[in-house]
Amino acid sequence: MMTNLKTWVSAAALAGGLALASLSAGAARAQETIKVGILHSLSGTMAISETTLKDAMLMLIAEQNKKGGLLGKKLEPVVVDPASNWPLFAEKARELIAKDKVSAVFGCWTSVSRKSVLPVFKELNSILFYPVQYEGEESERNVFYTGAAPNQQAIPAVDYLMKEEKVERWVLEGTDYVYPRTTNKILEAYLRAKGVKPEDISINYTPFGQSDWQTRVAAIKSFGSAGKKTAVVSTINGDANVPFYKELANQGLKATDIPVVAFSVGEEELAGIDTKPLVGHLAAWNYFESIDTPENKAFIAQWQAYKKNPKAVTNDPMEAHYIGFNMWVKAVEKAGSTDPDKVIAALPGTEQKNLTGGTSQMLPNHHITKPVFIGEIKDDGQFDVVNKTDGLIAGEAWSKQLDGSKDLEADWVKLNCGNYNTKTKKCGGA
Amino acid sequence: MIRILLLLLTLGLSGPALAQSDPYARLASDSYGDIETGIAGLAASGDPRAGAVLAALAEGRLLYRPSDKALFVKQGDGLVEARSGGAATAEGLKPVRANNKIRRALEAAQGQLNLVSTDPGKRREAAEAVFKARDTSALPAVETALAKESDRGIKRLFEQARAALLLAKPGTPEADRLAALPILQARGDGDSIAILRTIAASDPSETVKAAAGRGIQAIETRLAVAAAAQNVWYGVSLGSVLLLAAIGLAITFGVMGIINMAHGEMVMLGAYTTYLVQDAIRAHAPGLFDWSLAISIPCAFLVAGAVGVVIERGIIRFLYGRPLETLLATFGVSLILQQSVRSIFGPTNREVGSPGFMSGAFDLFGLSITWGRMWIVLFSFSVFLGLLFVLRKTAFGLKTRAVTQNRRMAAAMGIRTPWVDAMTFGLGSGIAGIAGVALSQIDNVSPNLGQGYIIDSFLVVVFGGVGNLWGTLVAALTLGVANKLFEPYFGAVLAKIALLIFIILFIQKRPRGLFALKGRAVES
Numbered sequence: 001m002m003t004n005l006k007t008w009v010s011a012a013a014l015a016g017g018l019a020l021a022s023l024s025a026g027a028a029r030a031q032e033t034i035k036v037g038i039l040h041s042l043s044g045t046m047a048i049s050e051t052t053l054k055d056a057m058l059m060l061i062a063e064q065n066k067k068g069g070l071l072g073k074k075l076e077p078v079v080v081d082p083a084s085n086w087p088l089f090a091e092k093a094r095e096l097i098a099k100d101k102v103s104a105v106f107g108c109w110t111s112v113s114r115k116s117v118l119p120v121f122k123e124l125n126s127i128l129f130y131p132v133q134y135e136g137e138e139s140e141r142n143v144f145y146t147g148a149a150p151n152q153q154a155i156p157a158v159d160y161l162m163k164e165e166k167v168e169r170w171v172l173e174g175t176d177y178v179y180p181r182t183t184n185k186i187l188e189a190y191l192r193a194k195g196v197k198p199e200d201i202s203i204n205y206t207p208f209g210q211s212d213w214q215t216r217v218a219a220i221k222s223f224g225s226a227g228k229k230t231a232v233v234s235t236i237n238g239d240a241n242v243p244f245y246k247e248l249a250n251q252g253l254k255a256t257d258i259p260v261v262a263f264s265v266g267e268e269e270l271a272g273i274d275t276k277p278l279v280g281h282l283a284a285w286n287y288f289e290s291i292d293t294p295e296n297k298a299f300i301a302q303w304q305a306y307k308k309n310p311k312a313v314t315n316d317p318m319e320a321h322y323i324g325f326n327m328w329v330k331a332v333e334k335a336g337s338t339d340p341d342k343v344i345a346a347l348p349g350t351e352q353k354n355l356t357g358g359t360s361q362m363l364p365n366h367h368i369t370k371p372v373f374i375g376e377i378k379d380d381g382q383f384d385v386v387n388k389t390d391g392l393i394a395g396e397a398w399s400k401q402l403d404g405s406k407d408l409e410a411d412w413v414k415l416n417c418g419n420y421n422t423k424t425k426k427c428g429g430a
Numbered sequence: 431m432i433r434i435l436l437l438l439l440t441l442g443l444s445g446p447a448l449a450q451s452d453p454y455a456r457l458a459s460d461s462y463g464d465i466e467t468g469i470a471g472l473a474a475s476g477d478p479r480a481g482a483v484l485a486a487l488a489e490g491r492l493l494y495r496p497s498d499k500a501l502f503v504k505q506g507d508g509l510v511e512a513r514s515g516g517a518a519t520a521e522g523l524k525p526v527r528a529n530n531k532i533r534r535a536l537e538a539a540q541g542q543l544n545l546v547s548t549d550p551g552k553r554r555e556a557a558e559a560v561f562k563a564r565d566t567s568a569l570p571a572v573e574t575a576l577a578k579e580s581d582r583g584i585k586r587l588f589e590q591a592r593a594a595l596l597l598a599k600p601g602t603p604e605a606d607r608l609a610a611l612p613i614l615q616a617r618g619d620g621d622s623i624a625i626l627r628t629i630a631a632s633d634p635s636e637t638v639k640a641a642a643g644r645g646i647q648a649i650e651t652r653l654a655v656a657a658a659a660q661n662v663w664y665g666v667s668l669g670s671v672l673l674l675a676a677i678g679l680a681i682t683f684g685v686m687g688i689i690n691m692a693h694g695e696m697v698m699l700g701a702y703t704t705y706l707v708q709d710a711i712r713a714h715a716p717g718l719f720d721w722s723l724a725i726s727i728p729c730a731f732l733v734a735g736a737v738g739v740v741i742e743r744g745i746i747r748f749l750y751g752r753p754l755e756t757l758l759a760t761f762g763v764s765l766i767l768q769q770s771v772r773s774i775f776g777p778t779n780r781e782v783g784s785p786g787f788m789s790g791a792f793d794l795f796g797l798s799i800t801w802g803r804m805w806i807v808l809f810s811f812s813v814f815l816g817l818l819f820v821l822r823k824t825a826f827g828l829k830t831r832a833v834t835q836n837r838r839m840a841a842a843m844g845i846r847t848p849w850v851d852a853m854t855f856g857l858g859s860g861i862a863g864i865a866g867v868a869l870s871q872i873d874n875v876s877p878n879l880g881q882g883y884i885i886d887s888f889l890v891v892v893f894g895g896v897g898n899l900w901g902t903l904v905a906a907l908t909l910g911v912a913n914k915l916f917e918p919y920f921g922a923v924l925a926k927i928a929l930l931i932f933i934i935l936f937i938q939k940r941p942r943g944l945f946a947l948k949g950r951a952v953e954s
Binding site: 042043044045047048051052164176205206209210212214215216218219221222224225226227239242243246247249250251252255256257259268269272274277279280379384386 | 462490527529530531533534537562619620621623624625627628631653657660661664667668671768769772776777778779780781783784789790791798800801802803872873874875876877878881882914917918921922923926
């Protein structure tokens with residue numbers, strides 16, 4: 001233990017020294033580099049998901065530098081750790097933009113962290129690329145959403161279950177915070193519009209980090225014994241998923257009886273579970289590691305070489321960063337400058353090949369076009385794609401299903417407005 | 431003229447028609463629809479190889495060559511030709527894919543084939559599969575199997591499957607339908623009630639509808655009783671987890687009075703020790719895997735206990751009598767431990783496998799009890815009894831109690847009080863490590879594991895009465911059962927809030943918890 005403590009102390013000292021060194025070096029070379037901010041939690045609850053994204057960004061930046069950088073300058077990553085602490089996200093964002101003078105920031109995972117940094121990005125006029133699927137109902141001039149909007153993940157998944165699995169009864173199971181609550185509201189409205197009766201929809205929320213799922217899984221089982229095909233739509237977040245799936249497996253709830261389709265479970269999350277009893281449960285994403293395209297193969301090889309780990313997995317938000325970063329590079333080249341106003345103007349319309357064989361485009365509402373894949377969990381922890389949408393789906397900032405947002409439109413090119421009301425013909429919401 | 435046309439047509443059609451009737455060709459496909467018809471065709475063909483081929487498909491060992499649609503089965507390291515079973519070599523093979531529909535079709539088909547298997551376990555599974563699939567074409571097969579069956583338990587399962595099929599088949603005489611209902615009612619589980627509900631809603635005959643309605647009512651009453659019992663069991667199981675997490679704290683906080691915020695991290699260290707032990711076993715002695723948890727218990731105790739002793743000697747002993755400083759210092763220690771583990775093992779979850787005896791569930795008077803939870807309940811009670819024994823019946827326990835009750839007197843009697851402090855803290859931490867072994871089976875093995883349990887642990891200890899092990903036991907079980915009884919009515923979020931309010935009110939009334947220690951030591 002003593003030696004352990006010693007190595008730890010020396011490692012800490014080393015890290016501190018390195019940070020100082022990079023700071024001073026950064027100040028000296030400030031003239032020749034373009035700085036890119038990376039705002040992902042490296043400690044605390046969200047570190048489990050966000051650390052990989054930091055590494056992915058570092059890899060993409062290193063790769064771009066190998067190609068000669070951008071506008072003849074080298075790119076320089078600036079990494080900060082907001083420690084899964086929402087107010088700290090805003091502080092760190094301010095530090096990145098005001099002190100480090102970064103040209104763009106790639107970061108955030110949870111919606112609450114995004115909402116926390118929004119005012120900072122507006123005030124200091126900078127650019128945020130947000131790589132995670134989210135609940136929609138937002139379009140900001142300074143934010144580019146490279147993850148899926150609800151119509152690019154939740155709705156196609158429900159369509160698949162209705163058509164292919166003939167599901168008539170629905171359990172919407174989520175963690176109690178804004179993303180599941182909004183997504184479930186949209187899904188409930190969508191299902192009701194499709195003729196599903198209210199008694200055939202059961203909505204439930206559990207706290208963050210829920211680890212005892214016995215009661216909920218038993219309740220799902222009994223809800224499923226009404227003689228109609230039942231499915232679970234899961235917006236359970238992060239840590240709570242492993243105990244949930246373990247309980248499903250233990251209580252013998254198989255995918256052939258009651259399939260579970262998840263929106264927050266990817267290759268990374270499955271790495272912590274024995275997936276043999278879970279074969280057939282589903283996930284909906286815009287990217288799967290198992291998709292067989294030359295671009296994806298090259299990306300996975302590059303990632304595994306960068307991580308020096310032949311078993312390192314890739315996931316959907318990583319692809320979102322890949323698309324977002326390359327779009328930003330193209331927009332900066334097109335604008336000939338990293339000035340935020342010019343880059344924001346240049347970004348809509350930018351096209352970038354995604355890793356699944358299509359070409360994604362940045363839309364005027366600052367969302368992108370994406371394909372939607374439905375994958376079934378395999379016994380090796382990967383997904384087998386069983387369904388794919390025809391072509392790419394355009395991300396909708398405002399849901400067509402919700403009363404408050406039906407009439408809203410986001411268009412930063414023609415209308416220069418994120419919430420234009422088509423009924424009152426005014427910018428500024430409902 | 432027409433004849434010639436017809437002839438041409440038949441000639442033209444005969445090729446694909448032949449392929450269609452050959453289930454093997456159907457299976458060698460990329461289309462789920464084709465594979466599904468192939469499965470049904472193969473199951474109905476009576477081909478002696480059918481069982482082996484379907485089993486291979488279910489296990490992902492069925493491969494095909496896209497160029498000529500030849501099928502192969504992977505067996506061990508080699509390949510055999512699917513149709514003949516002869517050894518073969520081939521290249522450029524792709525696995526025949528399965529989705530949920532295919533897996534359902536497979537279960538049904540395998541069920542039909544296994545109805546007459548010589549292995550009773552397989553017949554049992556087959557009966558269940560046929561019952562679930564409700565494919566009416568299996569009815570003759572079930573009837574033949576039923577006539578031949580001699581095992582009473584399996585015979586009953588066959589009868590239930592037959593009843594389900596009779597009810598699903600259109601045109602079954604009303605008398606048969608009426609006779610089938612009580613069989614399902616006797617089975618009385620979720621699947622049977624599902625069938626009865628369909629009948630009660632759609633059967634053409636009013637008498638059958640009414641009978642089905644009565645059946646549903648009978649099952650529902652029984653299920654309601656079972657559900658109440660089930661909730662109590664879930665509560666006991668949750669309570670045992672709380673007990674495990676809190677019992678170490680009952681010593682460090684309850685007996686020694688140290689507010690140890692790093693307690694959860696001791697649990698986490700125990701879980702990571704389990705991971706390392708399993709990793710070593712997988713690499714060096716895979717045969718011992720079922721023993722991995724038993725081996726992990728002493729290891730986790732030693733690792734967490736040693737870390738506990740180091741923390742006590744290095745930090746806490748300088749802070750005795752200053753609870754606020756202790757709280758802050760141990761909170762810092764908990765952050766350091768979390769981040770160190772994150773730096774060493776990475777932020778993502780580590781997979782800790784479950785040994786065979788801990789997976790699955792069994793039925794006890796209509797209650798479905800998962801093996802994993804049951805072992806944890808037993809384990810947690812034995813840890814409790816073990817700890818009670820150590821504190822009550824051993825010399826070390828005597829010294830611990832002496833030191834906590836009257837430190838100066840104990841020192842005067844020749845007890846090395848600093849040593850007892852260190853060992854007691856080590857014991858509490860070690861027990862937390864053991865809890866980590868059990869929690870690795872039901873929760874994430876991640877650096878955050880401990881955080882989820884620290885608040886609950888303090889709640890249990892405070893509610894039970896500081897310094898009283900029995901109080902901890904009663905408090906853990908009470909909180910567990912109350913939580914699980916609230917949950918179905920209020921939902922998980924509100925149940926937790928309701929419980930917190932209850933504890934706050936309770937502490938107002940009885941500040942020393944359920945079982946308060948009495949005597950002079952408490953006042954000082």
